[in-house]
Amino acid sequence: MGYGRWISGFGVVGLGVAFFVTAPAPLPDDALIGADGTALIGDPIAGEMVFHAAGCASCHSAEGTDALAGGKSFVSDFGTFYAPNISTDVDHGIGAWSDHDLASAMIAGVSPNGAHYYPAFPYTTYSKMTPQDAVDLIAHLRSLPADATPSRDHDVGFPFNIRRLLGGWKFLFASDDWVVADVATPELERGRYLVEALGHCAECHTPRNALGALNTGDWMRGAANPSGDGTIPSVHSDDLGWSAQDIAIYLDSGFTPDFDTVGGEMVDVVDNTSQLSDEDRAAIAAYLVALP
Amino acid sequence: MKSLILLAGVATVAVGTMAFAQDDVDPAVTARQAHMQLYAHNIGILGGMAQAKIDYDAELAQIAANNLAAVAALDETTYWIEGTAEGTKALPAIWENMDDFMAKQDGMTNAAAAMADVAGTDLASLQGAMGDLGGACSACHREYRQRN
Numbered sequence: 001m002g003y004g005r006w007i008s009g010f011g012v013v014g015l016g017v018a019f020f021v022t023a024p025a026p027l028p029d030d031a032l033i034g035a036d037g038t039a040l041i042g043d044p045i046a047g048e049m050v051f052h053a054a055g056c057a058s059c060h061s062a063e064g065t066d067a068l069a070g071g072k073s074f075v076s077d078f079g080t081f082y083a084p085n086i087s088t089d090v091d092h093g094i095g096a097w098s099d100h101d102l103a104s105a106m107i108a109g110v111s112p113n114g115a116h117y118y119p120a121f122p123y124t125t126y127s128k129m130t131p132q133d134a135v136d137l138i139a140h141l142r143s144l145p146a147d148a149t150p151s152r153d154h155d156v157g158f159p160f161n162i163r164r165l166l167g168g169w170k171f172l173f174a175s176d177d178w179v180v181a182d183v184a185t186p187e188l189e190r191g192r193y194l195v196e197a198l199g200h201c202a203e204c205h206t207p208r209n210a211l212g213a214l215n216t217g218d219w220m221r222g223a224a225n226p227s228g229d230g231t232i233p234s235v236h237s238d239d240l241g242w243s244a245q246d247i248a249i250y251l252d253s254g255f256t257p258d259f260d261t262v263g264g265e266m267v268d269v270v271d272n273t274s275q276l277s278d279e280d281r282a283a284i285a286a287y288l289v290a291l292p
Numbered sequence: 293m294k295s296l297i298l299l300a301g302v303a304t305v306a307v308g309t310m311a312f313a314q315d316d317v318d319p320a321v322t323a324r325q326a327h328m329q330l331y332a333h334n335i336g337i338l339g340g341m342a343q344a345k346i347d348y349d350a351e352l353a354q355i356a357a358n359n360l361a362a363v364a365a366l367d368e369t370t371y372w373i374e375g376t377a378e379g380t381k382a383l384p385a386i387w388e389n390m391d392d393f394m395a396k397q398d399g400m401t402n403a404a405a406a407m408a409d410v411a412g413t414d415l416a417s418l419q420g421a422m423g424d425l426g427g428a429c430s431a432c433h434r435e436y437r438q439r440n
Contacts, residue, residue: 229383230439249343254426259336261426263433270430 022167024116026104032131040132042099042139050137052275053198054126058268059083062149068093069147074120075227078212079156081120089146102141103134109170116166118154119212124174128197173213180219180291187279191287194280199273204232204265220291230264237289247285248278321380324371327363334360335425338411342422354412357404364404368397381438389435396432403428 034040051057060083062069070085087093094102101112109116109123117123129137159165179196183189195201206214207223222234234240235247242250246257251273254262262270273281337356340346374387386393403425410417 225439232439253339253343253422254430255335255339259332259339261429261433263430263437264439265434267430267434 018168021171022164024110024114024167025108026110026114027100027108029100031107032099032103032135034131040135042135042137044136044139044143047133047136047138047140049276049280050129050133050198051140052272053194053280054129054137055199055269055272056086056137056141058265058272060086062147067147067149068141068144069149070151071149076120076212077226078118078160079154081118081154081156082152084151085147085149086141087147088142088144089148092148092150093146094141095146099135099138102138103131106137107134109166109174116163116170118156118163118166119169119174122200122203124170125197125200125203127174127176128178128193133198169211169213173211179216180287183287185286187283187286188290190280191283191285191290194276194284195287199284201235205235220288235288236291240288242289244282244285244289247288248281251276251281251284252278317379318373318376320371320373321376321382324368324382325380327366327368327371330363331360331429334363335429338407338418338425339422341415342419348415348418350412350414353418354408357408357411357418361401361404361408364401383436383438386436393432393436396428396435399431400428 032040057066057068059072059074060068060070062071068085068087070083072083074081074083085093088095090096097105097112104110105112105117105121106123106126107129108127109119109121111117154161178192179202180192183192202214202220204225205220205222206216207218207221209215219236220234221236221239223232225232240247242257250256250262251270253274254267254270256262273284334356337346338353338360341348341353372382372386372390372393376382377384377386403421407418407421407425410421
């Protein structure tokens, strides 16, 4: 009797903890308020650079078009995910969302109706995006055309279809810490921001554990392709052996030092990085070459 | 001593034969890989100039661009034989989308011809044609080449 009460007591506490841990938490209401107490103003021109650096179009553009109508499929061990429509369409895109809704989606991984997103959407890295970059990106998104294609539901089986469980995943694996803790120069710091926060390079180039979390001990050292097609190469200098200049040229032109060219999904990535500034490409390259 | 040399000779031939057996690649595969190497060699000269790794030389640039355009104009039909993807970086998707694959080859033919039109003019013209050339390469590598 006494033990039973204890056990059920633990059970209630455990459920309470689980409920608390898995509850979707959107951004605080003041997340987009600047240091001077007024709302941050988004600059759509600056936001276009954030858009390219964050690689939004690589996943959200419909096949063969520039419209952010979604529909691209992403096969994984947990099911097949479909990128949603993030065009400005009011019914099927993000046209009716507030800035706070959009920032919560990108930075906290929580939808406007309070559900967790699957981390196929790399909010675990966008969480390190600066609030100013977020409002700039939002201003740019709002400048893009609408497309009325409905988003397709993900094809994910039990238990992964219980979105609430993603709260536990986030609790275990999402982190606001940088993987490379020490950056000696402003260029390396910018490179770290572009790679670890916006570019989400590690989502493909770093291996994952059985629960789909990145193994940061093998940071950027290559991984299996979740779709089963070949492997994704290491971009650590131990394996790649390219100079920083080689990497910067590749991210601009798509040419390797041997004058082979970029292939596979990386073609879409180079489409984005080729639109960044020379300084930003150099910063990415400097960060990669300096990886410990 | 003579028998030792003979033995060494026999061993060499045997190892050579084994190596040949392991390298028993379909000649169509060898041909298309050589085709790609000719691309890379000539683009290496043009790209080296475009990236200022080697000095711009109008005559040499024109030779490389002419070679590239000549290779790109070849009809590749005989290289891309169905059933020869195994063990190569060519994806089976090639044979499921042969019309698109051939259209992308036409894109390469056009980009190489455009390069040959301007490579000998000056460095800026050569650099201007590099983007479309690289784009034509990766258009195919995006869809039809195996990741590592």
